[in-house]
Amino acid sequence: MTQMTFARAINSGLRKSLENDPKVIxxxxxxxxxxxxxxxxxxxxxxxxxxxxxxxxxxxxxIMGTAVGLAYRGYRPVVEIQFDGFIYPAFDQIVSQVAKMxxxxxxxxxxxxxxxxxxxxxxxxxxxxxxxxxxxxTHTSGLRVISVSNPQDAYTMIQQAIASDxxxxxxxxxxxxxxxxxxxxxxxxxxxxxxxxxRVVAEGTDVTLVAYxxxxxxxxxxxxxxxxxxxxxxxxxxxxLAPLDFATLEASVRKTGRLVITHEAxxxxxxxxxxxxxxxxxxxxHLEAAPVRVTGFDVPYPYSKLEMHHLPGLxxxxxxxxxxxxxxxxxSGLEG
Amino acid sequence: xxxxxxGKSGIAAGGPGNSAESNRRTGGDLVQLVTPGGERVSHPExxxxxxxxxxxxxxxxYEDMVVIRxxxxxxxxxxxQGELALWPPLLGQEAAQIGSARALRDDDFVFPSYRDNxxxxxxGVNPEDIVKAWRGNALAGWDPxxxxxATQQIIIGAQTLHATGYAMGIQNDGAxxxxxxxxxxxxxxxxxxxxxxxxxxxxxxxxxxxCQNNHWAISEPVRLxxxxxxxxxxxxxxxxxxxxxxxxxxxxxxxxRIAIDRARRGGGPTFIxxxxxxxxxxxxxxxxxRYRDANELEDWAAKDPIxxxxxxxxxxxxxxxxxxxxxxxxxxxxxKALRAGTINMPEPAPMDIFKHVYSTPHSTLERQQDxxxxxxxxxxxxxxxxxxxxxx
Numbered sequence: 001m002t003q004m005t006f007a008r009a010i011n012s013g014l015r016k017s018l019e020n021d022p023k024v025i026x027x028x029x030x031x032x033x034x035x036x037x038x039x040x041x042x043x044x045x046x047x048x049x050x051x052x053x054x055x056x057x058x059x060x061x062x063i064m065g066t067a068v069g070l071a072y073r074g075y076r077p078v079v080e081i082q083f084d085g086f087i088y089p090a091f092d093q094i095v096s097q098v099a100k101m102x103x104x105x106x107x108x109x110x111x112x113x114x115x116x117x118x119x120x121x122x123x124x125x126x127x128x129x130x131x132x133x134x135x136x137x138t139h140t141s142g143l144r145v146i147s148v149s150n151p152q153d154a155y156t157m158i159q160q161a162i163a164s165d166x167x168x169x170x171x172x173x174x175x176x177x178x179x180x181x182x183x184x185x186x187x188x189x190x191x192x193x194x195x196x197x198x199r200v201v202a203e204g205t206d207v208t209l210v211a212y213x214x215x216x217x218x219x220x221x222x223x224x225x226x227x228x229x230x231x232x233x234x235x236x237x238x239x240x241l242a243p244l245d246f247a248t249l250e251a252s253v254r255k256t257g258r259l260v261i262t263h264e265a266x267x268x269x270x271x272x273x274x275x276x277x278x279x280x281x282x283x284x285x286h287l288e289a290a291p292v293r294v295t296g297f298d299v300p301y302p303y304s305k306l307e308m309h310h311l312p313g314l315x316x317x318x319x320x321x322x323x324x325x326x327x328x329x330x331x332s333g334l335e336g
Numbered sequence: 337x338x339x340x341x342x343g344k345s346g347i348a349a350g351g352p353g354n355s356a357e358s359n360r361r362t363g364g365d366l367v368q369l370v371t372p373g374g375e376r377v378s379h380p381e382x383x384x385x386x387x388x389x390x391x392x393x394x395x396x397x398y399e400d401m402v403v404i405r406x407x408x409x410x411x412x413x414x415x416x417q418g419e420l421a422l423w424p425p426l427l428g429q430e431a432a433q434i435g436s437a438r439a440l441r442d443d444d445f446v447f448p449s450y451r452d453n454x455x456x457x458x459x460g461v462n463p464e465d466i467v468k469a470w471r472g473n474a475l476a477g478w479d480p481x482x483x484x485x486a487t488q489q490i491i492i493g494a495q496t497l498h499a500t501g502y503a504m505g506i507q508n509d510g511a512x513x514x515x516x517x518x519x520x521x522x523x524x525x526x527x528x529x530x531x532x533x534x535x536x537x538x539x540x541x542x543x544x545x546x547c548q549n550n551h552w553a554i555s556e557p558v559r560l561x562x563x564x565x566x567x568x569x570x571x572x573x574x575x576x577x578x579x580x581x582x583x584x585x586x587x588x589x590x591x592x593r594i595a596i597d598r599a600r601r602g603g604g605p606t607f608i609x610x611x612x613x614x615x616x617x618x619x620x621x622x623x624x625x626r627y628r629d630a631n632e633l634e635d636w637a638a639k640d641p642i643x644x645x646x647x648x649x650x651x652x653x654x655x656x657x658x659x660x661x662x663x664x665x666x667x668x669x670x671x672k673a674l675r676a677g678t679i680n681m682p683e684p685a686p687m688d689i690f691k692h693v694y695s696t697p698h699s700t701l702e703r704q705q706d707x708x709x710x711x712x713x714x715x716x717x718x719x720x721x722x723x724x725x726x727x728x
Contacts, residue, residue, distance in 0.1 A: 025508070051508050057538055062497060062531030069501020069515070072445075072486065075508075077501075093528075096491050097498070100475075105487055107692040108479040141693055141701075165695040196699060243700040 007177040009151035013158035028080030064093035084119040085128030099142030122175035124304040132265035138242040145242040147171040149216035151181035173214035198245035204234035212238040257288035258324040294320035368581040374647020382590040401430040404454040406667035428615030431641030435588030447495040464677035493526030503541035522553025533573040542599035550614035555627040570607035582610030583641040
């Protein structure tokens with residue numbers, strides 16, 4: 001076990017993948033000499049060369065489209081999108097090419113591309129640097145979408161993503177880059193929890209609280225705070241956003257009968273909507289209350305002095321928990 | 337082999353373009369080696385690239401062009417008869433496609449657009465597989481790795497980036513094959529094509545950008561896409577270019593050989609503009625009489641690529657009755673096989689809809705698949721279902 005930051009854990013996972021498979025190529029803007037704007041790729045170009053860790057021209061569609069060509073040639077490109085809000089120029093290549101190539105060619109052409117996306121807010125950035133675009137991609141068949149919440153998963157899941165023969169979007173919570181945690185670098189990937197699985201990170205009996213990425217820590221803090229008031233929250237880290245691990249979600253909701261989902265992304269058509277709808281379909285008779293969503297508002301990401309209103313914090317999450325429990329809450333007395 | 341040094345091999349960027357080439361022409365006058373009347377005109381720069389083309393090979397090029405036109409005509413007829421949902425005719429572009437495709441080696445890799453059926457044919461794609469997607473029996477008709485041709489791209493220009501990335505892979509592998517991107521004049525307005533040119537130039541990747549300027553992007557004339565000659569744009573990216581008569585199979589072949597040779601020897605990308613004309617509609621759903629002048633079509637009919645090569649063969653005394661008979665017989669046989677293969681194409685099974693979305697199991701999709709198979713099973717006769725159950 002080694003104590004390291006979230007960013008360092010991704011770096012270490014990338015290094016391991018570069019060492020283990022000569023077909024792995026990292027591509028992105030400023031990932032070479034600079035080591036990326038968040039230093040996640042620090043030192044990798046120096047150790048693996050410019051042909052393995054490639055500084056690309058400043059063109060996201062170009063990066064993604066050439067990654068498709070490299071995958072065609074048998075490579076495993078790992079693409080860094082510098083900031084969440086910069087992914088849209090590459091949207092067409094991701095949705096129309098990366099996601100569909102395997103289906104289009106009836107399995108002949110694989111797209112083992114990993115797309116790393118630093119995402120989410122909370123760091124006081126200018127526009128386009130704090131977004132949570134994951135739902136655009138979970139809606140797209142052919143892609144796997146994951147989000148990591150802690151250094152150990154960051155280290156393990158980046159390697160699993162790269163090893164996957166399917167394209168994987170890997171959403172990393174940029175406001176947690178400097179958080180530290182224990183990482184077992186000797187962990188056998190085969191023995192690690194699979195990429196599709198959610199994890200119960202705090203056991204509880206009264207409410208199931210579902211989070212991913214940056215809000216897993218907030219959700220755990222909320223569970224601790226609620227415990228002081230005698231409320232037992234079970235926190236689930238989704239880890240995989242597409243597909244969702246309904247087996248784990250269902251088992252928890254069957255036990256607690258109450259469901260709260262939280263994410264930074266806007267509410268409409270988000271991950272929370274899918275979790276709420278599917279859980280309602282699958283375990284309606286186990287639910288004691290309607291599922292509750294605690295999410296970013298349906299607004300463009302706001303200027304940074306207002307972002308803490310947009311981002312679900314501990315108190316807003318606990319207000320949602322109260323709603324699920326039928327306890328007094330900010331919406332008490334309102335219908336629906 | 338790959339090295340980190342910019343401007344040599346490998347995809348490390350930053351250096352000046354490779355300067356080993358003494359002759360890196362940019363755009364310029366239209367290169368024509370055979371006049372519309374079939375007269376071979378000499379060209380000091382291009383002629384050396386055709387020295388090894390035998391009389392027999394000229395006949396083979398003629399056969400290719402006649403056969404692909406026949407496939408194209410047959411496919412159009414099949415669409416009119418309701419056997420294909422749609423078809424994008426290549427009528428008029430036979431020389432551009434055959435001349436370029438026949439300049440490639442088997443291990444070169446082609447990234448075509450949906451109209452490049454002549455290219456697919458030359459690479460060995462079965463004509464039935466070419467029409468498969470247009471019948472709705474698949475999204476794409478062939479396994480790219482069996483013929484080194486990617487499936488035909490419908491998103492305009494997207495494949496130019498794929499070709500460039502593939503070429504970057506070739507560099508890293510230390511191989512000497514070449515990637516070729518086929519696209520049209522309309523595609524040159526797309527961001528992806530411009531980004532592909534940037535990447536290819538920066539990394540000096542072995543890719544040939546083969547642009548068929550067929551003058552029309554559905555109803556939009558080429559002047560709407562480019563204010564200057566398309567080939568002249570390449571200079572802005574630091575990429576050498578050629579502008580050739582796309583209805584002259586020899587000019588196209590020579591230009592492609594020059595570009596391929598440069599890429600193979602580490603000289604980086606080349607842009608070719610093959611000036612041709614889409615004599616038919618954009619697709620069978622289009623009506624060109626709404627947007628273009630009949631006189632224009634007439635002018636281009638006089639420059640027909642097949643008639644031109646035929647005239648050349650005639651002048652050289654190569655257009656024998658034997659050749660004509662053999663070519664006609666081949667075209668007939670291919671068309672007949674295409675028709676039969678199309679009509680008898682096996683229908684996909686309903687549950688095929690779920691296949692190959694992912695390469696590994698996916699829990700959500702497996703559930704939907706299970707539910708849909710139960711739904712389909714609900715229509716079965718209970719007695720039949722029971723007897724099947726018993727047979728197990």
